[in-house]
Amino acid sequence: MTPPSSAGTATADTVHVPLPERERPPSSVYGPWAWMRTNLFSSWWSTAVTLVFGYLIIRWTLGFIDWAFINAIWSVPGTGQQVDTSSCRANSGNGACWAVVGEKYRFILFGLYPYDDQWRPAICIVLFIGLYVVSAMRRFWRKELALIWLGTLTVIGILMWGGVLGLDYVAQERWGGLVITLILATFGLAFAFPLAILVALGRRATKLPAVRLLCVLYVELIRGVPLISLLFMASVMFPLFLPEGVNIDKLLRAQIAFILFAGAYLAEVIRGGLQALPRGQYEAADALGLSYWRKTGLIILPQALTLVIPPLVNTFIGFFKDTSLVLIIGIFDLLTAGKTAIVEPAWQGFGVEVYIFVGLIYFAFCFAMSRYSQNLEIELNRHRRR
Amino acid sequence: MSAALQMPAAKSDDPVIVLDKVNKWYGALHVLRDVSLSVAQRERVVVCGPSGSGKSTMIRCINRLEEHQEGRIVVDGTELSGDLRALDKIRSEVGMVFQSFNLFPHLTILENCTLAPIWVRKMPKAEAEELAMNYLTRVKIPEQAKKYPGQLSGGQQQRVAIARALCMKPKIMLFDEPTSALDPEMIKEVLDTMVGLAESGMTMVVVTHEMGFARQVADRVVFMDRGEIVEVGTPHEMFENPKTDRFKLFLSQILRGH
Numbered sequence: 001m002t003p004p005s006s007a008g009t010a011t012a013d014t015v016h017v018p019l020p021e022r023e024r025p026p027s028s029v030y031g032p033w034a035w036m037r038t039n040l041f042s043s044w045w046s047t048a049v050t051l052v053f054g055y056l057i058i059r060w061t062l063g064f065i066d067w068a069f070i071n072a073i074w075s076v077p078g079t080g081q082q083v084d085t086s087s088c089r090a091n092s093g094n095g096a097c098w099a100v101v102g103e104k105y106r107f108i109l110f111g112l113y114p115y116d117d118q119w120r121p122a123i124c125i126v127l128f129i130g131l132y133v134v135s136a137m138r139r140f141w142r143k144e145l146a147l148i149w150l151g152t153l154t155v156i157g158i159l160m161w162g163g164v165l166g167l168d169y170v171a172q173e174r175w176g177g178l179v180i181t182l183i184l185a186t187f188g189l190a191f192a193f194p195l196a197i198l199v200a201l202g203r204r205a206t207k208l209p210a211v212r213l214l215c216v217l218y219v220e221l222i223r224g225v226p227l228i229s230l231l232f233m234a235s236v237m238f239p240l241f242l243p244e245g246v247n248i249d250k251l252l253r254a255q256i257a258f259i260l261f262a263g264a265y266l267a268e269v270i271r272g273g274l275q276a277l278p279r280g281q282y283e284a285a286d287a288l289g290l291s292y293w294r295k296t297g298l299i300i301l302p303q304a305l306t307l308v309i310p311p312l313v314n315t316f317i318g319f320f321k322d323t324s325l326v327l328i329i330g331i332f333d334l335l336t337a338g339k340t341a342i343v344e345p346a347w348q349g350f351g352v353e354v355y356i357f358v359g360l361i362y363f364a365f366c367f368a369m370s371r372y373s374q375n376l377e378i379e380l381n382r383h384r385r386r
Numbered sequence: 387m388s389a390a391l392q393m394p395a396a397k398s399d400d401p402v403i404v405l406d407k408v409n410k411w412y413g414a415l416h417v418l419r420d421v422s423l424s425v426a427q428r429e430r431v432v433v434c435g436p437s438g439s440g441k442s443t444m445i446r447c448i449n450r451l452e453e454h455q456e457g458r459i460v461v462d463g464t465e466l467s468g469d470l471r472a473l474d475k476i477r478s479e480v481g482m483v484f485q486s487f488n489l490f491p492h493l494t495i496l497e498n499c500t501l502a503p504i505w506v507r508k509m510p511k512a513e514a515e516e517l518a519m520n521y522l523t524r525v526k527i528p529e530q531a532k533k534y535p536g537q538l539s540g541g542q543q544q545r546v547a548i549a550r551a552l553c554m555k556p557k558i559m560l561f562d563e564p565t566s567a568l569d570p571e572m573i574k575e576v577l578d579t580m581v582g583l584a585e586s587g588m589t590m591v592v593v594t595h596e597m598g599f600a601r602q603v604a605d606r607v608v609f610m611d612r613g614e615i616v617e618v619g620t621p622h623e624m625f626e627n628p629k630t631d632r633f634k635l636f637l638s639q640i641l642r643g644h
Binding site: 283284285288294298299 | 451487
């Protein structure tokens with residue numbers, strides 16, 4: 001008989017010998033003063049640079065605070081056509097005129113949607129944000145989430161279009177603003193992501209050369225043309241091929257163009273993740289007798305997608321902002337609505353305020369995505385830490 | 387050592403693995419040349435040979451991680467062909483342990499072990515967990531069940547890999563250089579686990595350079611070189627009285643290395 005293998009286990013467990021306690025490091029290498037000395041004032045040159053940049057930053061910040069808050073005008077008398085913006089004009093260059101945002105925010109958020117029904121897109125925006133929050137929480141990551149998505153997107157569709165349940169019908173041409181941006185981005189990514197996974201898997205299907213070729217062609221063709229030309233094709237060329245009288249909604253056509261475009265980029269990102277996985281993972285799953293889809297769903301994708309979170313989120317953020325390109329085919333997204341809001345003679349010249357407002361909205365969404373992805377990465381890579 | 391010298395328990399005559407004139411090429415490189423070998427139930431076969439001799443390729447052909455191009459491979463009465471359903475059946479009955487462990491790093495030790503029983507064998511989760519804890523106890527690491535593979539030492543990971551394969555209740559276990567990636571002090575714990583498995587009567591095909599292990603548990607030793615089987619025999623015949631020059635040379639190199 002072999003000796004009991006407990007000896008083997010004992011060697012595997014390391015014995016910890018406590019190191020002698022050391023006091024905190026001296027203040028010359030620890031604490032805020034030490035940090036400043038090493039990072040900001042380590043030589044006469046870096047001291048000079050620190051002082052110059054410090055001066056510029058403080059001056060610029062103070063100037064901005066003056067302009068944006070202290071000297072700003074928050075409201076003007078009158079409204080609509082009778083608005084009196086003379087006080088803002090007099091203050092121009094001295095302080096911001098946030099009255100333009102107060103006056104136009106509903107147009108920027110909801111576009112030309114009928115004024116009395118604007119609670120409908122407002123609810124849609126809230127629903128979208130709720131959907132993002134729920135999807136972000138890992139405890140909701142189960143099959144029911146797909147149903148939640150389906151349900152929420154259906155409700156959003158009903159609210160936007162109306163025509164049922166006593167809601168007035170609102171033609172798609174009147175939709176606009178933030179809600180359009182969210183629709184394009186959410187539906188776009190929701191469909192592009194599964195498409196991208198299938199394409200990425202298809203591109204690696206060595207045993208199915210036809211599928212592989214199709215996936216390669218798709219990715220290369222879509223990646224090879226600018227998004228703008230895809231949007232033009234969707235809005236101008238595509239209807240030419242349809243039979244007389246058949247008309248597919250313009251937003252839907254743009255949406256499909258977006259899905260195809262994002263799908264191609266995401267597919268390449270995901271393929272990168274698939275390639276980064278060691279071959280042993282595929283072999284171990286095979287050797288256990290897991291079928292292709294089980295292996296892919298349980299072993300390969302969870303690891304591959306975690307590996308590519310940074311480039312995935314990069315693509316998501318880029319794609320979210322790219323939705324603003326629909327302005328060239330006459331769809332009123334957030335940015336276009338902002339641009340149009342200041343066409344009115346009374347408000348001409350207050351572009352900076354409007355663009356800051358619109359920019360802040362974009363930033364809020366993109367920054368949330370970025371922060372969330374960082375947390376997710378830490379969370380999902382916990383197993384890699386010892 | 388005494389157990390190793392005793393004759394193994396009676397073996398059934400039907401071979402569970404048959405390789406018949408198997409040939410395989412990587413492009414123009416001929417990696418398996420007319421390899422014929424049959425393994426009886428409860429038999430323990432150790433395959434050795436210099437690197438590049440085709441020994442890993444051979445056992446990877448047995449569960450079709452590699453495809454052979456000529457010849458027949460029959461595992462447990464089922465011939466390996468392009469038939470995917472037959473392949474899944476064979477794979478679920480053949481356990482494999484890899485040189486680099488290949489545990490799933492995103493799953494806990496317990497989840498690694500229960501995954502295949504749940505998804506391939508359709509076992510209820512509670513039952514699969516009980517089974518897994520059973521085998522983890524057998525490989526002497528039940529206390530690590532909630533940890534992730536990255537938190538374990540190499541030797542522990544390899545023992546988990548053995549438990550994971552055993553959870554499928556395989557009829558045959560294949561070991562592809564299971565100790566080659568381990569630090570010397572961890573080799574023993576893995577070999578001990580394998581000896582225990584051999585004593586329980588498992589049919590095993592083991593690719594290894596551990597000649598001590600071969601002496602102790604093997605019923606037969608197969609020596610491969612340049613894609614062909616050069617010499618086959620009981621460990622006693624082979625080590626005391628090697629017939630071919632190639633095997634003599636290999637043995638002298640191995641022994642010098644130790």
